Amino acid sequence: MPELMCESPLASIVDVPETATVVSCVQETPDIFTLELKLSSPADEKFVYAPGQFNMLSLYGVGEVPISIVSDPEDELIAHTIRSVGRVTNGLKQLKVGDQLGLRGPFGRGWPINASMNKDVVIVTGGLGCAPVVSVIHYIIRRKSDFGRLIIFQGVKHAADLIWKTQYETWAAIPGVDVRVAASESSNASWPWYSGHVTNMISDFDYDQENSVAMMCGPEPMMLAAIHALKDKNLYDENIFLSMERNMQCALGHCGHCQLGSKFICQLGPVFSYSEIRDLLGKRGL
Amino acid sequence: MIRKRLKKSDFPRLITALQENGYEVIGPQVDSGAIVYKPLSDVSQLPEGYSDDQKAGHYRLKKNKSNRWFAWANAAQSIKPFAFVPTEVLWSSSKISTPEASGETIQFQKKEPDVVPQAILGVRSCDLAALAIQDAHFLQQSYIDSYYQARREKLLLIAVNCTHPSKSCFCHSTGDGPSATTGFDILLDELDSAFVIQAGSGKGDSIVSLLPLEELEQDDLLQVDRQNKVAEETQTKKLPNADVRLLLKENSDSEFWDDIAKRCLACGNCTSVCPSCFCYSEHEQPELDGNKSTHIREWDSCFNQSHSYIHGIVVRSETKHRYRQWLTHKFSGWFDQFGKSGCVGCGRCTTWCPVGIDVVDAVKNICEMENA
Numbered sequence: 001m002p003e004l005m006c007e008s009p010l011a012s013i014v015d016v017p018e019t020a021t022v023v024s025c026v027q028e029t030p031d032i033f034t035l036e037l038k039l040s041s042p043a044d045e046k047f048v049y050a051p052g053q054f055n056m057l058s059l060y061g062v063g064e065v066p067i068s069i070v071s072d073p074e075d076e077l078i079a080h081t082i083r084s085v086g087r088v089t090n091g092l093k094q095l096k097v098g099d100q101l102g103l104r105g106p107f108g109r110g111w112p113i114n115a116s117m118n119k120d121v122v123i124v125t126g127g128l129g130c131a132p133v134v135s136v137i138h139y140i141i142r143r144k145s146d147f148g149r150l151i152i153f154q155g156v157k158h159a160a161d162l163i164w165k166t167q168y169e170t171w172a173a174i175p176g177v178d179v180r181v182a183a184s185e186s187s188n189a190s191w192p193w194y195s196g197h198v199t200n201m202i203s204d205f206d207y208d209q210e211n212s213v214a215m216m217c218g219p220e221p222m223m224l225a226a227i228h229a230l231k232d233k234n235l236y237d238e239n240i241f242l243s244m245e246r247n248m249q250c251a252l253g254h255c256g257h258c259q260l261g262s263k264f265i266c267q268l269g270p271v272f273s274y275s276e277i278r279d280l281l282g283k284r285g286l
Numbered sequence: 287m288i289r290k291r292l293k294k295s296d297f298p299r300l301i302t303a304l305q306e307n308g309y310e311v312i313g314p315q316v317d318s319g320a321i322v323y324k325p326l327s328d329v330s331q332l333p334e335g336y337s338d339d340q341k342a343g344h345y346r347l348k349k350n351k352s353n354r355w356f357a358w359a360n361a362a363q364s365i366k367p368f369a370f371v372p373t374e375v376l377w378s379s380s381k382i383s384t385p386e387a388s389g390e391t392i393q394f395q396k397k398e399p400d401v402v403p404q405a406i407l408g409v410r411s412c413d414l415a416a417l418a419i420q421d422a423h424f425l426q427q428s429y430i431d432s433y434y435q436a437r438r439e440k441l442l443l444i445a446v447n448c449t450h451p452s453k454s455c456f457c458h459s460t461g462d463g464p465s466a467t468t469g470f471d472i473l474l475d476e477l478d479s480a481f482v483i484q485a486g487s488g489k490g491d492s493i494v495s496l497l498p499l500e501e502l503e504q505d506d507l508l509q510v511d512r513q514n515k516v517a518e519e520t521q522t523k524k525l526p527n528a529d530v531r532l533l534l535k536e537n538s539d540s541e542f543w544d545d546i547a548k549r550c551l552a553c554g555n556c557t558s559v560c561p562s563c564f565c566y567s568e569h570e571q572p573e574l575d576g577n578k579s580t581h582i583r584e585w586d587s588c589f590n591q592s593h594s595y596i597h598g599i600v601v602r603s604e605t606k607h608r609y610r611q612w613l614t615h616k617f618s619g620w621f622d623q624f625g626k627s628g629c630v631g632c633g634r635c636t637t638w639c640p641v642g643i644d645v646v647d648a649v650k651n652i653c654e655m656e657n658a
Contacts, residue, residue: 010428010429011429014429015376015396015432016376016377016394016395017377017379017394018394018395019391019393019394020394021432038424042561058379058394060379060381060392060579061379061381061570061572061576061579062570062572063568063569063570064568064581071435083597085597085598086597086598098389099389100390100391100392101392102379102392102394114435140468204486209483226451227490239594245596246594246596246601247595247596247601249566249568249583250566250568250583252428252429252431253427253428253429254423254424254427254429254563254564254566255565255566255567255586256568256588257565257586257594259611259615259619261535261619261622262615262618262619262620262621262623263622264623267427267428270575274602279535283538283539283605284607285601285602285604285606285607285610285611286538286601286602286607286611
């Protein structure tokens with residue numbers, strides 16, 4: 001099985017952040033927000049990225065965090081959807097239009113987008129606003145005729161957690177796009193989607209073994225369950241891709257924090273094929 | 287390389303030659319009961335007649351009647367801090383108020399490291415091997431670490447072959463010593479009244495050519511070979527003759543990790559003295575007036591809880607996870623990353639472990655458990 005090539009343009013902003021200005025901020029939920037940024041010139045012109053890559057965002061006087069890019073590489077602005085959990089992300093949440101911050105990137109290896117052209121793409125994601133796959137969904141929908149079927153499995157814990165609800169409905173209405181949403185701990189009457197684990201729905205479809213690529217991100221147990229279900233449907237290990245997470249401080253493959261086994265996630269990932277990291281998944285404390 | 291003889295009485299000329307060529311000379315000296323590398327201006331500062339008694343959880347200097355300057359195993363800290371400094375300012379950011387426009391702008395500026403050429407005297411083979419690993423990590427991947435590079439390029443390394451390995455040492459078993467074969471600018475073998483000297487690089491040769499050298503005496507090389515051979519044979523500590531790289535990975539669920547975690551304090555002493563460990567963390571240091579902030583990196587340790595912190599979760603939450611990470615990375619993961627073990631057999635992690643965990647025993651235990 002040939003390896004599918006992932007896109008990974010090297011960072012144009014490496015050592016020291018460039019200034020970026022907040023053009024818009026949208027509060028998606030009480031703790032999730034999206035910032036649209038404009039890099040100052042000439043860094044802006046040189047900034048080339050692929051879906052699935054990430055940037056280091058630097059909040060003045062507080063610190064840097066790795067954040068996935070959700071915008072389309074052809075967009076004028078660089079967008080990040082962020083969940084506020086720590087000191088830096090809580091601070092980023094306070095930013096207003098016109099405020100400035102630092103940006104380094106783009107880092108890491110993105111999704112195998114070009115290699116997935118004319119193939120069916122299966123997206124599995126759990127949790128809230130899972131940015132790495134949102135970028136790839138947008139990318140494919142914008143260029144739908146270049147791809148085969150798009151099947152999106154989105155899992156949330158509670159019905160109220162589903163952000164961008166209307167967006168899922170819009171996607172579902174596009175020919176060749178199937179959307180399945182599941183809430184694992186919710187079953188009120190008004191919930192129009194599935195109640196239960198998102199991975200239970202994977203077996204509802206048939207997949208073209210030779211022409212299907214799966215891309216997923218979310219909690220590891222969910223991804224493992226999804227992999228299990230996809231393999232039952234005969235998908236190749238090499239065609240299942242995961243976006244992984246670890247602590248990252250330098251994003252240059254030097255600081256040592258992002259190691260998963262012997263892999264520096266900031267360089268060789270965050271996107272890996274299942275065949276590359278099969279032995280490293282589901283192990284506590286690795 | 288041609289080997290010549292430098293009389294001990296002419297040794298100060300080496301220091302002078304280095305100084306006259308713009309180098310700050312760094313050399314081993316006794317400080318607070320340990321041998322450490324620090325600025326040196328005179329041969330009288332060298333640790334004449336000192337030996338180091340090292341074993342698991344134990345380090346003591348002993349004075350004897352020998353007139354040798356380099357008759358000890360290795361310094362408490364390796365030469366790593368001269369290229370990969372413990373604390374480095376990476377950049378600063380400034381907040382500039384623009385009254386005419388609305389709000390403030392933020393500007394980022396790289397901090398170029400202040401570097402002076404340094405010549406390190408008395409470098410050990412194990413530390414040269416570790417520096418080569420650091421070079422591979424910081425200079426030979428997708429991104430070059432410009433801070434490390436600036437310092438590394440200005441180093442001149444004067445190795446002295448190790449004749450007195452300690453009980454913690456096992457560099458012969460890792461293939462990294464006790465005699466140096468590569469990575470030095472100048473190499474010395476210490477004899478009682480002279481040094482055998484050879485250049486290992488053009489930079490080294492330009493210094494060696496300034497010295498009053500003599501032809502070797504008849505049995506100089508015999509003596510060198512003999513003492514280097516003895517150094518090899520003194521090392522009884524050896525890594526197990528097994529596929530450590532594979533066994534550590536295969537045994538990731540072994541009970542051994544629980545056993546060692548009962549003793550390990552997760553203090554990070556081992557990573558602090560390890561010459562190949564490269565982890566660092568980054569943080570901001572804002573000034574009190576709020577107009578400027580510096581972005582700093584500092585050595586970090588995979589034994590720290592914060593090392594694997596991610597959005598509210600500590601991935602390696604238990605000590606056994608962290609010890610497993612360190613040992614497996616060092617003796618196995620490094621092969622995947624750099625084609626070589628990350629351990630050079632210097633034995634410092636064993637010596638400086640406050641509870642005396644012996645790294646070779648740890649590796650043996652895990653490998654033998656598999657064989658049992």
